[in-house]
Amino acid sequence: MEQKNITEYKKEYEIKNHPSIKGVQIIEGKNNFPISWLNQQGYCEYQIYLQYMKGIETAPTSEMTHGSEIHQQLEDIFKQDATPATFEDAVETSKENAILSRECFVVAPEYGIRGFIDEIWMKPDEIVIIDDKPGRTPYQSTMNQVRAYCLAFKSMTGDSRKIKAALRERGTSNLFWIEIFTPEVEKEIKFTIERMQGLLEGSKPFIPTKNPNKCRSCRYKRYCEHFKNE
Structure with missing residues (x-):
């Protein structure tokens, strides 16, 4: 696959930082949060409250630091052989020739989400997001x-190609989970995103995890009113 370093986007948005929630932007009049927060939400919603609404800062874990190092190494290797391209041109070119890109930024103001895709394969017959x-x-x-x-990719492009979601073991080529992004899956993730928007707007409460193992390993436990040291 041809490697493209996507650094430019033809469409631009007016962006404002949220006045009180760290990390949230206001794009086209709607709260817009990083997609990576969905991972944190699934671990414990109350972490999001403590980190971004209360502004509590903690040191990164060794796992986080190691992951960032591997991520940067892969990015540096990719850039050595990749040629620059706009997002729109890469999508259009991929309808004829397969393209691989890393750190591909996507944003969907209508859903209030944005983020960087670790790796994306844009092929003539399908899109694989990793x-x-x-x-x-x-x-x-x-x-x-x-x-x-x-x-977010579908929202940006309106692409009719089959889209697949995949998880890969970091530092390897092992795709250990993959699924087709069906209308049913799309409906489910929209529901989850709507809940996140409700949390940010204050119409829904942040629910802490009930898993004591998560609590014991949480870097926010000393600040959390729900933590019980048993």
Whole structure:
């Protein structure tokens, strides 16, 4: 596949930072949050409240630091052979010739989501959107994250090609989970995104996890009123 480094977009939006929620932007009059938050939401919604609404900062874990290092290494290798392209030109070219890109930015103002796809394969007959994760377990939260990337890509392009969501073991070529982005899957992820919007608007409460193992390993536990040290 031809490697394209997508750095430009023909369509531009007026962007404002949310006045009180860190990380949220206002695009076309709607709260717009990073798609990666869906992974955090699936782990514990209350983490989002503590980190972005209360503004509590903690040091990154060793796992997070290691993951960032691997991610950067892959990005540097990719850029050595990739040629620059606009998003729109890459999508159009891929209808005839297969294209691979990394760190592909997608934004869907109508749903209030945005984020960077780890890797995307745009082929004449299908689009494969890949998110790299540690381990080989497809959690609901990680599946939701890559599904939201699919939704944003579809929203941006209106592409009629089959779209697949995939999770890959970080640092390997192992795609340990893959699914077709069907209308049923699309409906489910829209529902999850609507809940996130409700959390940000204050119409829904942040629900903490009930899993004590998650609580014990949480880097926000010392700030969390729901944490019980048993």
